[in-house]
Amino acid sequence: MRKNTTQKIGIYFFLVCTLILFLGPIVWIFALSIRPPESAFQYPPTLIFKPTLDAFHHVFVSPGIQLRQLFNSIIISLGAVVINLPLSFLAAYALSRFPIKRKGLIMGWYLGLLMAPPVVFLIPYFILMNNIGLSGTHLSIILVLQLITIPFSVWLLKSFIDDIPLEIEEAAQIDGAGTWKILRSITFPLCGPGIIVTTMFAFVFAWNNAIFPIVLSVQKTATIQIGAFSYFGASGVQWSVIGAIAVAAMVVPMVIFLVLDKFVVRGLTFGSVKG
Amino acid sequence: MLAPSFILLFALTLYPLIFAVRNAFFYWNLQTSPTPQMFVGLDNFKNAFTFTPFMASLRNTLLIAFIGIIIEITIGMFIALALSAKMPYLTFVRALLIMPTTIAPIIVGFMFRYMYWDVTGLIPWIAKTLHIPEPGAGYLGSTGTALPAILLADIWQWTPFFAIVLYAAIVSVDSEMIEAARVDGAGGIRVVWSIILPTIKPVMVVIVLLQFMKLFNIFDLVYVLTRGGPGDSTMTLSYSLFQQGLVNFNIGVAAAMTIMIVAILNILVFIYTKFVMKGAKLS
Numbered sequence: 204m205r206k207n208t209t210q211k212i213g214i215y216f217f218l219v220c221t222l223i224l225f226l227g228p229i230v231w232i233f234a235l236s237i238r239p240p241e242s243a244f245q246y247p248p249t250l251i252f253k254p255t256l257d258a259f260h261h262v263f264v265s266p267g268i269q270l271r272q273l274f275n276s277i278i279i280s281l282g283a284v285v286i287n288l289p290l291s292f293l294a295a296y297a298l299s300r301f302p303i304k305r306k307g308l309i310m311g312w313y314l315g316l317l318m319a320p321p322v323v324f325l326i327p328y329f330i331l332m333n334n335i336g337l338s339g340t341h342l343s344i345i346l347v348l349q350l351i352t353i354p355f356s357v358w359l360l361k362s363f364i365d366d367i368p369l370e371i372e373e374a375a376q377i378d379g380a381g382t383w384k385i386l387r388s389i390t391f392p393l394c395g396p397g398i399i400v401t402t403m404f405a406f407v408f409a410w411n412n413a414i415f416p417i418v419l420s421v422q423k424t425a426t427i428q429i430g431a432f433s434y435f436g437a438s439g440v441q442w443s444v445i446g447a448i449a450v451a452a453m454v455v456p457m458v459i460f461l462v463l464d465k466f467v468v469r470g471l472t473f474g475s476v477k478g
Numbered sequence: 479m480l481a482p483s484f485i486l487l488f489a490l491t492l493y494p495l496i497f498a499v500r501n502a503f504f505y506w507n508l509q510t511s512p513t514p515q516m517f518v519g520l521d522n523f524k525n526a527f528t529f530t531p532f533m534a535s536l537r538n539t540l541l542i543a544f545i546g547i548i549i550e551i552t553i554g555m556f557i558a559l560a561l562s563a564k565m566p567y568l569t570f571v572r573a574l575l576i577m578p579t580t581i582a583p584i585i586v587g588f589m590f591r592y593m594y595w596d597v598t599g600l601i602p603w604i605a606k607t608l609h610i611p612e613p614g615a616g617y618l619g620s621t622g623t624a625l626p627a628i629l630l631a632d633i634w635q636w637t638p639f640f641a642i643v644l645y646a647a648i649v650s651v652d653s654e655m656i657e658a659a660r661v662d663g664a665g666g667i668r669v670v671w672s673i674i675l676p677t678i679k680p681v682m683v684v685i686v687l688l689q690f691m692k693l694f695n696i697f698d699l700v701y702v703l704t705r706g707g708p709g710d711s712t713m714t715l716s717y718s719l720f721q722q723g724l725v726n727f728n729i730g731v732a733a734a735m736t737i738m739i740v741a742i743l744n745i746l747v748f749i750y751t752k753f754v755m756k757g758a759k760l761s
Contacts, residue, residue: 206563214560218571221557225578225638231600232589246598294483303480316491318691319743320716323736324490326723327497330508350490353483411582413698418724428584442592449588453581460580464573468646471579472688476643476681 229453235446243442258447262430269430269448275341276410276426276452282345283352283409284402290349291356291405292398296386298357299364300372310361313354317473324350325418332419339421347415352405355473359404362474363397364390403463404470407456427452498740501733508727522734526722530731531710535718536742542629542714543693547686549633554640559670561641562648572642579639587702590631594618594703618704621711628699628712636689643685647678683755687747694743715739 206214234250235243236259242252262269298306328347332338337346367390375385391398413428420426431448434441460467469477502522504514526532557575561568578586593600596616605612613620617627651674659669697716700706706713706721719739723732 206565211563211565214563214565217560218557218568221560222571222574225575225634228589228593228600228634229577229581231593235592244598246603248598248600248603290483290486293479297479301479309480309484313487315747316487318688318695318747320695320697320719320739322695322697322716322719322723323498323740324494326719326729326732326736327494329724330497330729331493334512347490349486353487357483407580411584413582413584414701417701418720428582431588440595442595445588445592449585452585456580456582457577460576461573464576467576468643471639472643472681472685475684476646 232446232449232453235442236450238443238446240441240443258443259451261444262447262451268433269427269451271423272425272427272430273451275420275424276428278341279344279348279416279424279426280406280409282341283348284405286345287349287352287356287405288398288402291353291360291401292391292394294353295357295360295364296390299361300369310358313357314473316350316354317358321351321414325414329418338419339424341424344415344419344424347419348409348412351412352408355408356401356405358473358475359401359470360394360397360474362469362477363394363401366397367393400463400466400470403459404466407459410455494736498733498736501730502737504730506729508729514730518730522730523738525731526735526738530718530722530735531706531713532715532718532735532738534710535713535715538625538710538712539694539696539714539716541625542632542696543690546629546632546636546693547690549629550637550640550689551644551682551686553633553637554644557637557641558644558648559674561645572645575638576642577638578635579642581635583635583698584702586631586635587699590627590634590699591618591703594627615708619708621708624704624708624712628696628703631699631703632693632696636692639689640685643681644678647681648674651677687750687755690746690750691743694746715742 237254237256238252239255239257242249245252261267263273264270297303298310303309324347328343329338332343337343371393372385372389375389380388411428413426416424416426416429420429427448430452431445434444434448463470501514503517503519505516505518505521506514561572561575581589594602594617596602596612596619601617602612613623617623655673656669659673664672695716696714697720700712700714700717701720704712706717715735719732719735722728722735
C-alpha cells in the first residue's frame with residue numbers, strides 16, 4: 204500500500220500517541236522508584252526531582268525484607284518450570300505424534316484449565332495443604348501452579364513439535380530406532396528452541412502469578428509480587444518503596460519478552476497463532 | 479507418555495471438583511470446624527443469592543468482560559492496522575508496545591492505584607487540568623467510577639496484546655490480493671472490511687475467547703484497587719468467591735458458588751464455540 208506524506212505523518216502521529224499512552228505509566232512507575240519520598244507528595248506531579256536509590260536500598264539491602272521475597276519468587280517460578288517441563292514435553296509429544304482417542308477433548312480440557320477461574324481451585328487446595336502439612340511451603344505453591352504451567356506448556360510445545368517434519372523420525376524408525384531413542388536423540392534436540400521458549404514463558408506465567416501466593420503463602424514464602432501490600436500502612440502509603448518493588452517485579456518478564464520477541468504472539472496465544 | 483501429566487492434572491482437577499460437589503450441600507464454616515458440619519440440601523445455593531452479592535458480581539463480571547473485549551479489540555485493531563503500514567521504525571514500535579502485557583496484573587494494579595491516588599495521582603491531575611469534575615471519594619472510591627477505573631487498567635494492559643496478535647495476522651494476509659483490490663478501485667476501509675477482516679477472523683475468534691476468559695476471571699486488579707467496593711459496585715465473581723471461601727471461610731456457600739460459576743462459564747463457552755467458532759479450528 205503506497206501512502207502519501209500526509210497519511211504517513213498521520214500514522215506516525217497516531218503511533219507516537221499510542222506509545223506515550225502505553226509506555227507512559229511504566230516510565231511513571233520507574234520514576235516513582237527513584238523519587239525521594241517528599242517528591243511523591245509534590246503537587247502538581249512532576250518529573251523533575253533529584254533521583255535517589257533509597258527505595259531500592261530499603262527494599263533489598265537494609266532492612267531488605269523484599270530480598271527474601273525475590274528469592275521466593277525465583278525458587279517458586281524455577282521449581283514450577285522444573286517439574287512442568289518433563290511432564291509437558293512427554294504429553295505434548297504424545298499428543299502431537301500418536302493417534303490418541305479423543306485428542307481434541309484432552310486438548311480442550313487442558314485449555315479449559317488455563318481458562319478456569321483460579322479461585323475455584325484455591326479454596327480446596329488451601330484446605331488440603333493445611334491438612335497434609337504442606338501449608339506455608341514453596342512446594343505447595345509450585346504444585347498447584349502446575350494446574351496452569353502444564354496445560355500452557357503442552358499447548359505451546361505441541362505447536363513446536365507439530366512443526367518438526369515427520370519424515371526425519373520415520374527415517375530413524377526405518378533404521379530401527381525405538382520410540383525412546385527417537386525422542387531422545389532426534390525430537391528433543393530438534394525441539395530445542397521450542398523447549399527454551401516454552402520454559403521461559405512458563406517461567407513468566409509462574410512469576411507473574413499473584414493469586415496463588417496470596418492464598419497459599421505465609422510471611423516466609425511470600426513472593427515479590429505481593430510484597431508491596433505491607434507498605435499500605437495506616438500511617439500512610441510508602442509510594443517510593445512500592446514503586447521499587449513494582450520495578451523489581453516487572454523487569455524480569457520485560458527482559459524475557461524482549462529476548463523472545465519473535466515468539467511473543469505464539470506464546471501469548473498458547474501456540475495457536477504462529478506470529 | 480501422556481500418562482504422567484495426565485494423571486497429575488487429573489488428580490489436581492478431580493479433587494476440587496469432588497470437593498465442590500460434595501460441600502455445596504453442607505453447612506461448613508472453616509473457622510468453627512475443620513470438617514463439614516451439617517447437611518443442608520440446597521440452602522447454600524439459596525444463600526449465595528441472598529447473603530452474597532452474587533447477582534451484582536455476575537452483572538459486573540459480564541460488564542467488564544463484554545465491554546473490555548469490545549474496547550480492547552477495536553483499539554487493538556486500529557493500532558495493528560497502523561503498524562502494518564510498511565514504514566520505517568514500525569517494528570521497533572511493535573517491540574516496545576508489548577511491554578504492558580508482560581507485567582503481572584497485580585503490579586498493574588499497584589501502578590494504577592498510584593496513578594489514581596487522589597493526592598498527587600497522575601490521572602486525577604490530568605482530569606483536573608482538563609476540567610473534568612472529580613468524583614467526591616476519588617475514582618476508586620466512588621460507585622460510578624470504580625468499575626470503569628478497573629476496566630481502564632485492564633484495557634491499558636491488554637490492548638497491546640490484541641494489537642500485536644492482530645498485527646501478526648494482518649502481515650500474513652496475501653498482499654497481492656490487497657494490491658488487486660486496490661487496482662480495482664477499492665478504498666482503504668473497503669480493503670480492511672472485505673479482505674483483511676475475513677482473512678484474520680480465525681485468529682480473532684481464538685484471542686477473543688482467551689481474553690474473554692481472562693476478563694471473566696478478573697481478580698488481581700479488584701484485589702489491589704477496590705476489594706469489591708464501594709458497596710458491591712466492583713464485586714466480580716472471582717472476588718466474591720474469594721471473599722466467601724477464603725475471607726469469611728463459608729466453604730459450603732463458596733462450593734455452591736463454584737458450581738454456579740463453572741456452569742455459567744461452560745454455558746458461555748458452549749454458546750461461543752457453537753455459534754462463533756463454527757468454522758474456525760483451534761490448534
